[in-house]
Amino acid sequence: MSPPLLSVRALNRALLARQSLLERSAQSPLAMVERVLGLQAQAPNPPYLGLWTRLQGFALDELTQAMVERRIVRATMMRGTLHLVSAADYRALRPVLQPVLQRLSLASGHARALKGEALATLRRAGVEALRAAPLSATALGEALRAQWPGHDCDELARLVRNLEPLVHVPPAGTWDWHKPAAFATALDWLGAAVADAPDEDAIDAMALRYLGAFGPASARDLAAWSGLAAPGQRLQRLRSRLCVFRDEDGTELFDLPDASRPPPELAAPPRLLPEFDNVLLAHARRARILDEALRPAVFSRNGLVAATVLVDGFVAGVWKLQRDARTATLTISPFRRLAAAERAELQAQAADCLRVAAADRETHDVRFARVQRPA
Numbered sequence: 001m002s003p004p005l006l007s008v009r010a011l012n013r014a015l016l017a018r019q020s021l022l023e024r025s026a027q028s029p030l031a032m033v034e035r036v037l038g039l040q041a042q043a044p045n046p047p048y049l050g051l052w053t054r055l056q057g058f059a060l061d062e063l064t065q066a067m068v069e070r071r072i073v074r075a076t077m078m079r080g081t082l083h084l085v086s087a088a089d090y091r092a093l094r095p096v097l098q099p100v101l102q103r104l105s106l107a108s109g110h111a112r113a114l115k116g117e118a119l120a121t122l123r124r125a126g127v128e129a130l131r132a133a134p135l136s137a138t139a140l141g142e143a144l145r146a147q148w149p150g151h152d153c154d155e156l157a158r159l160v161r162n163l164e165p166l167v168h169v170p171p172a173g174t175w176d177w178h179k180p181a182a183f184a185t186a187l188d189w190l191g192a193a194v195a196d197a198p199d200e201d202a203i204d205a206m207a208l209r210y211l212g213a214f215g216p217a218s219a220r221d222l223a224a225w226s227g228l229a230a231p232g233q234r235l236q237r238l239r240s241r242l243c244v245f246r247d248e249d250g251t252e253l254f255d256l257p258d259a260s261r262p263p264p265e266l267a268a269p270p271r272l273l274p275e276f277d278n279v280l281l282a283h284a285r286r287a288r289i290l291d292e293a294l295r296p297a298v299f300s301r302n303g304l305v306a307a308t309v310l311v312d313g314f315v316a317g318v319w320k321l322q323r324d325a326r327t328a329t330l331t332i333s334p335f336r337r338l339a340a341a342e343r344a345e346l347q348a349q350a351a352d353c354l355r356v357a358a359a360d361r362e363t364h365d366v367r368f369a370r371v372q373r374p375a
Helices: 008-018 029-035 046-052 060-068 087-106 109-113 117-132 137-145 153-163 186-190 200-214 219-226 233-237 292-298 340-357
Strands: 074-078 082-084 165-170 181-185 243-246 252-255 271-273 308-311 312-325 327-334 363-368
Touching: 008 200, 029 046, 029 060, 029 082, 029 087, 046 060, 046 219, 046 233, 060 074, 082 186, 087 153, 087 200, 087 312, 117 137, 117 153, 117 181, 117 186, 137 153, 165 186, 181 186, 181 271, 200 233, 200 308, 219 243, 219 252, 243 271, 243 340, 271 340, 292 312, 308 340, 312 340, 327 340
Parallel strands: 327 363
Antiparallel strands: 074 082, 074 165, 165 181, 243 252, 271 308, 308 312, 312 327
16 A cells, blocks of 8 residues: 655645744744754854744844853754754764765865875864864864975865864854854863764664654655765664655655644744755755745855745745844845735734844834746
């Protein structure tokens, strides 16, 4: 018998429910960061807005305080990109991701020139350089120059950052902080070493948590989110613990038995998602939230991901926040004509976003640009 079919709308509602985008949660920022398995954090501000759109009564200082208190850390994680994760999840997930990060590191010409014992020596030298105090990438590279004079300093620092578990030291990663980050070892910052390699149970646990946050999902989806090798074999090994479905294309999907799968007809309120939100990045096929025809308007050729507008659960536009000395303006650029009720709800969401993100500006302005249908 074929597995039960889940429509695109059913997958959409499941994703929104897992990500607290159907109803804002009363959880703490720490609990939400763990629930969604981290927030992508190339830029400092998007994770704050990712929590604002998911939590009741969120204030910027709550996340900053959690970072200063070392309960949440900013570090290289899934897909070799910066994420905010809880300290506990960093210790649990980084060993699982370490082979992926090492594989990415070893792809460079500098890594191939420093293979084997030389890479291990570089890692030890990097740790020794960071022992005295946190260092920026530039300062770390300069500290390594004497031992490797023929190599690019920036590349040496990048290799150390992928070989050794490092975290960004606040204020790096906090709201509106745009200066170079300083790095510390996980041992120094968190007071506990991070294992170099995972055990099988840790890999299983991460796969199951991924399904809890982003499922139902395919093996290709798990690979797209994590970079794990052989995700299909992993999910087949866990099959007896999972529910199995299929999507409209016949692809096999896996999920946790007790995970939320709301009815597809359930109403979904408009939401504003920040740049780089993981709901747009956690699947190989994004049809559950983004029409493929809209992809060029959201994903740029140089890897940027726009802040998006959700209407009825699906991407229906992009938005941008601009601030000057006195005024903050949030402009919504829809991809289709909005109904009056949709426009009013988005107006309210935008006003609340400005309240949180631009509390120090005298004037707040919400604007709707003309409909721009992507070519």
